[in-house]
Amino acid sequence: MSGSDRTAGERTTNPPVRRPADWDAERLRSLAAEYGTPLYVLDPDRVRQNCERLLGAFPDATVDYAVKANTTRTVLETVEQAGLGAECASAGEVRRALDAGFPAERVRYTAVNPPAADLDAVVDWWREGGDGLTVTVGARDALDALAERGYDGRLCVRVNPGVGAGHHEKVTTGDAPQFGVPFDRADEVCTAADDVGEFVGLHAHVGSGVSGEDLSAHEVLVARMAMLADELDPAPEFVSVGGGLGVPYSRDEPPLDLESVADATRDAFDCDARLAVEPGRYVVADAGILLTEATTVKETEETVVVGVDAGMTTLLRPALYDAYHEIRSLSGTVDGDDRHARDPTLCLVAGPVCETADVLGEERVLPAPERGDLLTVGTTGAYGYEMASTYNSRPRPAVVTLDGETVARRETLADLTRLEADGDDDGTRGADTRTADTRGDDA
Numbered sequence: 444m445s446g447s448d449r450t451a452g453e454r455t456t457n458p459p460v461r462r463p464a465d466w467d468a469e470r471l472r473s474l475a476a477e478y479g480t481p482l483y484v485l486d487p488d489r490v491r492q493n494c495e496r497l498l499g500a501f502p503d504a505t506v507d508y509a510v511k512a513n514t515t516r517t518v519l520e521t522v523e524q525a526g527l528g529a530e531c532a533s534a535g536e537v538r539r540a541l542d543a544g545f546p547a548e549r550v551r552y553t554a555v556n557p558p559a560a561d562l563d564a565v566v567d568w569w570r571e572g573g574d575g576l577t578v579t580v581g582a583r584d585a586l587d588a589l590a591e592r593g594y595d596g597r598l599c600v601r602v603n604p605g606v607g608a609g610h611h612e613k614v615t616t617g618d619a620p621q622f623g624v625p626f627d628r629a630d631e632v633c634t635a636a637d638d639v640g641e642f643v644g645l646h647a648h649v650g651s652g653v654s655g656e657d658l659s660a661h662e663v664l665v666a667r668m669a670m671l672a673d674e675l676d677p678a679p680e681f682v683s684v685g686g687g688l689g690v691p692y693s694r695d696e697p698p699l700d701l702e703s704v705a706d707a708t709r710d711a712f713d714c715d716a717r718l719a720v721e722p723g724r725y726v727v728a729d730a731g732i733l734l735t736e737a738t739t740v741k742e743t744e745e746t747v748v749v750g751v752d753a754g755m756t757t758l759l760r761p762a763l764y765d766a767y768h769e770i771r772s773l774s775g776t777v778d779g780d781d782r783h784a785r786d787p788t789l790c791l792v793a794g795p796v797c798e799t800a801d802v803l804g805e806e807r808v809l810p811a812p813e814r815g816d817l818l819t820v821g822t823t824g825a826y827g828y829e830m831a832s833t834y835n836s837r838p839r840p841a842v843v844t845l846d847g848e849t850v851a852r853r854e855t856l857a858d859l860t861r862l863e864a865d866g867d868d869d870g871t872r873g874a875d876t877r878t879a880d881t882r883g884d885d886a
């Protein structure tokens with residue numbers, strides 16, 4: 444069913460959230476045995492269900508996926524087939540979206556302080572047949588830079604809504620000055636956009652990981668943008684009110700009531716333009732789980748330290764935002780199963796990187812840990828693999844689907860030195876957005 448076949452408020456049958464305990468433990472054990480750890484496991488069916496739930500909750504809106512949450516080809520193809528559009532933060536994301544099959548008409552490039560190479564590439568692709576593509580500018584300069592390149596296509600203007608929200612101050616973007624044109628200059632930049640090309644949309648984004656309990660900033664943003672849309676001439680076709688829908692990371696957090704959020708959004712959206720939303724996390728977060736093995740177990744005065752083979756280079760969120768991810772043991776239980784019953788033990792779960800920040804979880808109660816235990820780190824489909832790095836020369840992990848198909852192969856030690864000088868300096872000067880790099884076929 445496509446979004447437009449639904450009526451507002453129609454309930455979908457998908458469970459509102461997949462908890463870490465809902466994953467099939469046997470299946471995860473066998474994937475870890477086959478592919479090794481650390482390993483991200485992704486369930487495309489869950490991505491599909493999340494897309495369907497969004498389309499059901501926002502039947503009259505355009506729903507775009509914020510590609511940055513997880514750019515793997517498997518996720519992009521699943522989201523494209525579900526009928527969502529793609530909101531892209533860079534030329535690389537635009538390339539990935541086009542390669543995954545998104546028609547240009549469903550691709551929006553949000554140019555935040557855009558590097559020249561990104562604009563060069565996107566304008567080239569637009570000229571080569573992607574004329575349905577929309578570029579969002581958040582500054583007058585970006586508009587001028589597009590005009591200098593001969594761009595006269597669809598333009599959306601990102602406005603700073605003056606209100607922000609999010610799970611952490613580092614992702615509370617709505618009131619940060621680097622995002623969007625100031626509200627009181629929006630009119631002027633929209634007029635300029637219509638001189639350069641075709642002004643089609645307004646955009647604003649409150650921040651990421653907004654809980655259902657505090658939608659006030661989101662509602663203010665929606666109302667402000669609707670008011671602005673009604674005042675503009677020419678009027679925008681659409682207004683994207685951004686992403687930011689939060690998901691529960693701990694057992695205590697309730698799932699977001701998506702229908703209530705949609706109702707609140709519609710109520711505040713009092714204008715003639717088409718509503719657009721662009722969630723990232725909501726689409727993929729609970730469709731992913733991380734598997735890691737305990738490599739060392741050490742008793743200290745304060746706690747039992749469980750050293751694991753995944754760390755801040757595998758999953759950055761705990762180190763960067765103090766983010767909570769549920770950690771479970773698949774090797775022992777604290778009750779129920781006699782074969783694996785072990786004493787509940789207070790643990791610190793730490794990774795293999797030489798930084799105090801390399802902690803995946805503090806004060807976690809696990810069945811008394813043993814070397815070789817398999818642990819899961821929950822709700823890691825969004826901003827997990829995507830933010831992985833090779834710091835400490837740790838190759839990035841593999842990603843597989845629940846069915847055992849490779850989404851991304853494990854990086855090797857040879858991959859780590861692949862880009863270092865070997866007498867051939869092609870690609871060193873300036874930035875390069877060759878598509879071969881995106882597809883990985885120039886290795």
Ligand SMILES: Cc1ncc(COP(=O)(O)O)c(C=O)c1O
Pocket residue numbers: 509512530553614616648650651652653685686687688721722723724725
């Ligand atoms: C412009 C924009 N749109 C959408 C998103 C998606 O946010 P989320 O993953 O919280 O839905 C982000 C990230 O916060 C963003 O910066």
Ligand SMILES: N[C@@H](CCCC[NH3+])C(=O)O
Pocket residue numbers: 511614616651652760764825826
């Ligand atoms: N990377 C952030 C979300 C930021 C979204 C980008 N605007 C997180 O893991 O929560």
